Amino acid sequence: MAVYETDDGEPRYGKRLSPEELAAYLREQGMEPPIGTGGDRPAADAQIPASANDPYRRSPIEAGGPVPTRWGAGTSARGSARPAHRWRTFGVGVVLMLVIAPLLLLTGALTVLGGSLTRSATLGEDGVVYLESGTPAGLYGTFATAVTGCTVTDPDGAAVALDAPEAGVPYATFTPARSGAYTVTCPAGTAGLVVGPPMNLDRVPLAAALILGAGAVGLSGLIVTVVGVVRARR
Numbered sequence: 001m002a003v004y005e006t007d008d009g010e011p012r013y014g015k016r017l018s019p020e021e022l023a024a025y026l027r028e029q030g031m032e033p034p035i036g037t038g039g040d041r042p043a044a045d046a047q048i049p050a051s052a053n054d055p056y057r058r059s060p061i062e063a064g065g066p067v068p069t070r071w072g073a074g075t076s077a078r079g080s081a082r083p084a085h086r087w088r089t090f091g092v093g094v095v096l097m098l099v100i101a102p103l104l105l106l107t108g109a110l111t112v113l114g115g116s117l118t119r120s121a122t123l124g125e126d127g128v129v130y131l132e133s134g135t136p137a138g139l140y141g142t143f144a145t146a147v148t149g150c151t152v153t154d155p156d157g158a159a160v161a162l163d164a165p166e167a168g169v170p171y172a173t174f175t176p177a178r179s180g181a182y183t184v185t186c187p188a189g190t191a192g193l194v195v196g197p198p199m200n201l202d203r204v205p206l207a208a209a210l211i212l213g214a215g216a217v218g219l220s221g222l223i224v225t226v227v228g229v230v231r232a233r234r
Contacts, residue, residue, distance in 0.1 A: 090228025097221025101214045108210030111203050120196030127190035128183050131176040138198035139184065141170035149187045155180030165199075173198045 017025065121129050131137055139162070141147045147170050152160040154177060162172045176182060184190050 086232045087228065089231055090225055093221045093223070093225030093228050095221070097218050097225060101218035101221060104210050104214035104217060108207040108214065111210065112199050112207035120194055123184055123190040123193045123195060125189065125191050126183070127185055127193075128181050129195045131179065131182050131195070133176050133179045136173060136175045136198045137195055139172045139174070140194040140196065142192060143170055146170045146188055146193060147172050147186065150190075151185050153183045153185070154178060155182070171199065 123129060139147050139150060139152070147164075150162065150172065152162060152174055154160055160174050160176070160182070162174050164172045184193065184195070186193065
């Protein structure tokens with residue numbers, strides 16, 4: 001028997017209070033009862049979260065758990081994941097090569113052709129093309145001699161006058177007098193020649209700059225794409 005208890009098991013120097021009596025006494029004194037008294041006991045499996053200042057609390061790396069990153073992606077102490085932006089350089093290169101460069105090239109072509117590519121037609125071996133009356137047309141070749149010595153005849157077989165804006169340029173213009181099928185005849189053949197809207201020669205320097213820019217952007221995009229692939233595979 002403990003010296004601080006009587007023969008009846010009561011405290012020698014005070015009265016033992018039940019949890020309910022202790023809670024009532026603390027409320028009378030304006031104090032909150034401690035957790036776990038007055039029938040308000042935590043569940044057996046409840047866990048008290050560790051304080052951030054607890055010196056014995058283990059870090060996520062020491063515990064082998066997920067470690068938060070700047071992008072919200074988790075990894076573990078046993079292995080590291082690649083950065084989420086590892087394909088960013090590759091994506092920039094693809095955009096430059098497949099989007100920006102073709103857009104500049106198309107803009108250059110539309111600039112020099114007056115904003116229309118739908119009225120162009122590629123000639124075959126027979127050199128026949130349908131044209132509308134009064135609509136100026138241009139005859140384009142891939143090299144200077146392609147349109148040298150070419151003639152154009154209207155639906156009645158009459159010759160149509162050709163105008164070569166500059167010597168040595170694979171390009172000539174003419175204006176159909178009536179609608180119908182026109183026939184182009186060239187010493188080197190007509191396969192591959194194009195009949196379409198005439199060029200706006202005043203815009204040729206701007207169009208040339210856009211086309212050269214398209215080539216430079218495309219080459220840069222290819223280099224950036226290769227660099228992005230190499231970095232992503234590291």
